[in-house]
Structures are given as structure tokens and as C-alpha cells.
Amino acid sequence: MERHVWLCRHHHDRPGRFRLHGDLRRATGVQGHLPHRRPFDATRVQPRRQEGRCQPENPPESDALRDATGVSGRACPAPVSSQLLASTIAVALSLGGLYALLAVGFTAAYHMLGEANLAFGDTIGLATVFSAVVYAATRNLPLAVAVALAAAMAASLLVDHLxxxxxxxxxxRLAPIIATVGAALVLRNLTLAPFGADDRSFPPVLGTGSVVVGSTALDTTALGAAVLLAVVGAATSLLFHRRxxxxxxxxxxxxxxxxxxxxPVRRLAAYVYACAGLVxxxxxxLLAAHVRSAGAGAGWRITLLAFTAAIIGGGSLRGAAAGGVILxxxxxxxxxxxxxxxxxxxxxxxxVTLILLRPDGIRRVAVSSRP
Incomplete structure (x- = not known):
């Protein structure tokens, strides 16, 4: 301790009194005298409170004093790093775009046909595992992506037809939903039987580069998801203005x-399921390329994410996209x-909080010709 904390007795003080001096008085904010016969306990001295102000985390020349007295001020909050904020924004945009695509694909069957396909995630898990296997065998990225798209569309058509x-x-109306749960279990086991439960490495489909927007570096996955969302939105708007x-x-x-x-109800339903599987x-x-892995266990998580985003969006396609970004x-x-x-x-x-506060979601489904 650089300065001594001491108690002295002055000749002009009243008998039986001690006065606090030095750093201890300034640190604790206690002025005046303490009883002479009462042992001094510095831990019982309360510091002077300053509302609305914070003290430095390590005040100069006070570490030893704080250890001796047990008195410490309210530390100032650490400033948020701009780099951490920029990286959080980049991850939020990337995940938001990917979740929005998955939510739109899941919500398509519900919005257009009034059916909830809970086997949606396992069809995507099956497709991405097939794609990873094909890429590991051929090192042909376009072929692997084409296999994933074709497998997802074929699995979706089988779920619809069978x-x-x-x-x-x-x-x-509950029977088809329960049936899709059984279909999800079948698809998951069809993926686990030949390929196992271990995750497989997945290549970066759009490369590993990034585009700097302001102070935020966005990876190509986020940009690809944004472009696909725009295409899907334009196609959906065009579709609902036609016969x-x-x-x-x-x-x-x-x-x-x-x-x-x-x-032709069956034919239209097949088109909807095929398009939902494609989206x-x-x-x-893109999600597998973002996390660099694909596995059969990802199917249930995809269904959960897409279902959550769809509930947040209120069951509409645009609301599902917004719900994916929020999620x-x-x-x-x-x-x-x-x-x-x-x-x-x-x-x-x-x-759960949104369901309690707003059960209809952020955008209620309207019975009209618009999505």
C-alpha cells in the first residue's frame, strides 16, 4: 500500500474518539469520528453512493485499500466492440436469409394447401447427405447440388403421393399431419441406414469470399440466400395473379x-410439394455450406426452425420470410x-413468448388471392 491508512488522536478531539484520515476517508466517504472503545471494522463502513455514475473498474492507488476494506464501487460497463457488433450483424443476416428460405419452403404447403408437412426437414436432411456423398465421390460441385435438389423434390413428391x-x-384434418411425422421417421432411418449418423463435410457452394457493405463483411451465403428469396418472392407474386x-x-x-x-387437386398438390422441396x-x-457439414440429424432441427419461423410469420409466405429473418x-x-x-x-x-402475446403471429393469413 503506497499510502498508510491510519488513525490518529488529536489533542483537540474529544476524549474517546478517533478520526479517519487519508485514503480511507476519501474511499469510504465517512467523515467525523468513530468511538474509541469500539473496535474499528472497515468492512462495515458503507461507501457514499453516487446515483447515475459509475466508478472506474480499477481506480488508481485503491487496489490494496479495496482489498483491505472490502469497499468497491460500481464498475463501468465495458464498451461493445465494433468488430463484435459487425460480426454479429453479419451472422444475423446470413442465418436470417437461410432460415427465411427454409421457412418459405415449409410454409408453401400450409399456405397453398392448408397442410403442415412435418417431414420437410428430413427430406432436406436426406438431400444434403446425398449431395455430400456425391461430392466426396466425384468432387463435382454442380453435380452434387443438382443431386440435392432432385432428391429433395423426389422425397417431397413421395410424401405427397403416398x-x-x-x-x-x-x-x-389432423391425420395428414400425424402421417407426415411417420414419414419423417422413415426418411431419417433411410438416411441413417446406409450413411450412418456421423456428419459429413460439405463444401462451400458459393465460395469462401465475402462482400464488404459499410463496416460489415457479408459472406457469399447471405447474398445467395437474399437473391433466392427475391426470386421466390417474385415467382410467388406472379403465380397468385394467374389462373x-x-x-x-x-x-x-x-x-x-x-x-x-x-x-386437378392432386396435380396442383404435387406441384406445390415439388416447389416446396426445391426451395x-x-x-x-446453403445452410450445409454455411456450417460445412451435413447429417441426418439435421432434419429435425430444420423442421423445428422452419416451423418456428412459420408460426412467427402467422402462416403467410411473406410473414414466414420475415419470421426467418427474426429467428x-x-x-x-x-x-x-x-x-x-x-x-x-x-x-x-x-x-412461446410470441404465442402468448400474439397468437396469430406478426402477419395473419388472409383469405384472398395474395400470399
């Missing part, structure tokens, strides 16, 4: 009545604040 189609139009779009609205509202009027495969391939932002913030292992729990807590 599982959902025979139950469509029945009185029980097939109006037919899809009729199928969603009344499948039996639409079939009686001559609308979901694009998002799944990706929450995921990125959670990875910084509480760690990546709790990021999914953070998103689910946000989902």
Missing part, C-alpha cells in the same frame, strides 16, 4: 369443392450472449 394424398379432403394461383386458393379453402369444379433444398444446401437474428444474438449451445432454446423461448 402419405398426404390419400388422406387429403377427409374430415380429420393457377386462384385455383390453389380454391383448393386451400375447399379441396372437395375444388375437385367437383374440375380443378427447401436451396436453403438446406436468425435472435439466434445470432443468443450465440454472442449465452453461447451456441443455448441458441435454439433462446429461439423457442421467443416463440
Amino acid at each position: 402419405v398426404v394424398g390419400p388422406l387429403r379432403g377427409g374430415a380429420d 393457377w394461383g386462384r385455383a390453389l386458393v380454391a383448393v386451400r379453402d375447399d379441396p372437395l369443392g375444388a375437385a367437383l369444379t374440375g380443378i 427447401g433444398a436451396c436453403g438446406g444446401v 436468425g437474428t435472435l439466434d445470432a444474438v443468443a450465440q454472442v450472449m449465452i453461447g451456441s449451445s443455448w441458441a435454439d432454446a433462446f429461439g423457442l423461448m421467443a416463440l
Whole structure:
């Protein structure tokens, strides 16, 4: 201790009193006298409070004094690093775009047909594992991506033709949803049987470069997801202004009545499932390229993410895209604040909170010819 903390007794003080001097008086804010016969306990001395102000984390010449007295001030909060903020924004945009693509693919069947396909994630998991196997064998990236897209579309068509189609139009609207859960388990085991449960390395589809926007470096995955979202949005808007779009609205509202009027319900449903598988495969391939791995276990997580984003969006396609961006932002913030292992729990807590506060989501589905 550079300065001595001491107690002295002056001749002009009253008998039986000690006065605090030196650094101890300035640190504790105690003025005046203490009883002579009472032992001095510095840990019981309360510091002077200064509302609205914070003290430096390590005040000069006070470390030893703070250790001796147990008195410490309120430390100033550490400033947020601009580099950490920029990296968090970049991760939020990347994950938001990827989750938005997956959410749009999942919501397509619900928005256009009124059906929730819970086997969606496992079709994407199957497709990405096939793609990783093909790339490991051939080192041909375009072929691997084409295999992923074709596998996702084929699996989606099988789910529609064998599982959902025979139950469509029945009185029980819950039966197709439960059937898709069984289809998800079948697809997952079909992936695990030949390829195992270990994750396989996945190549960066759009390269490893980045584009600097202001002070934020965005990787090519985020840009690819943004371009695909724009294409899907334009195609959807164009579709719902045409005859097939109006037919899809009729199928969603009344499948039996639409079939009686001559609308090919099974064919339209097959188109919807194939397009949903295609969009979901694009998002799944970009997500696998973003994390550099693909595995059968990712299917359920993809379904959970897409379902959460769809609930946040209220069941519409545009709302699902917005919900995916919101969920990706929450995921990125959670990875910084509480760690990546709790990021999914953070998103689910946000989902429960939203359901309690706004059960219809941020955008309620409207019965009209627009998505």
C-alpha cells in the first residue's frame, strides 16, 4: 500500500474518539469520528453512493485499500466492440436469409394447401447427405447440388403421393399431419441406414469470399440466400395473379369443392410439394455450406426452425420470410450472449413468448388471392 491508512488522536478531539484520515476517508466517504472503545471494522463502513455514475473498474492507488476494506464501487460497463457488433450483424443476416428460405419452403404447403408437412426437414436432411456423398465421390460441385435438389423434390413428391394424398379432403384434418411425422421417421432411418449418423463435410457452394457493405463483411451465403428469396418472392407474386394461383386458393379453402369444379387437386398438390422441396433444398444446401457439414440429424432441427419461423410469420409466405429473418437474428444474438449451445432454446423461448402475446403471429393469413 503506497499510502498508510491510519488513525490518529488529536489533542483537540474529544476524549474517546478517533478520526479517519487519508485514503480511507476519501474511499469510504465517512467523515467525523468513530468511538474509541469500539473496535474499528472497515468492512462495515458503507461507501457514499453516487446515483447515475459509475466508478472506474480499477481506480488508481485503491487496489490494496479495496482489498483491505472490502469497499468497491460500481464498475463501468465495458464498451461493445465494433468488430463484435459487425460480426454479429453479419451472422444475423446470413442465418436470417437461410432460415427465411427454409421457412418459405415449409410454409408453401400450409399456405397453398392448408397442410403442415412435418417431414420437410428430413427430406432436406436426406438431400444434403446425398449431395455430400456425391461430392466426396466425384468432387463435382454442380453435380452434387443438382443431386440435392432432385432428391429433395423426389422425397417431397413421395410424401405427397403416398402419405398426404390419400388422406387429403377427409374430415380429420389432423391425420395428414400425424402421417407426415411417420414419414419423417422413415426418411431419417433411410438416411441413417446406409450413411450412418456421423456428419459429413460439405463444401462451400458459393465460395469462401465475402462482400464488404459499410463496416460489415457479408459472406457469399447471405447474398445467395437474399437473391433466392427475391426470386421466390417474385415467382410467388406472379403465380397468385394467374389462373393457377386462384385455383390453389380454391383448393386451400375447399379441396372437395375444388375437385367437383374440375380443378386437378392432386396435380396442383404435387406441384406445390415439388416447389416446396426445391426451395427447401436451396436453403438446406446453403445452410450445409454455411456450417460445412451435413447429417441426418439435421432434419429435425430444420423442421423445428422452419416451423418456428412459420408460426412467427402467422402462416403467410411473406410473414414466414420475415419470421426467418427474426429467428436468425435472435439466434445470432443468443450465440454472442449465452453461447451456441443455448441458441435454439433462446429461439423457442421467443416463440412461446410470441404465442402468448400474439397468437396469430406478426402477419395473419388472409383469405384472398395474395400470399
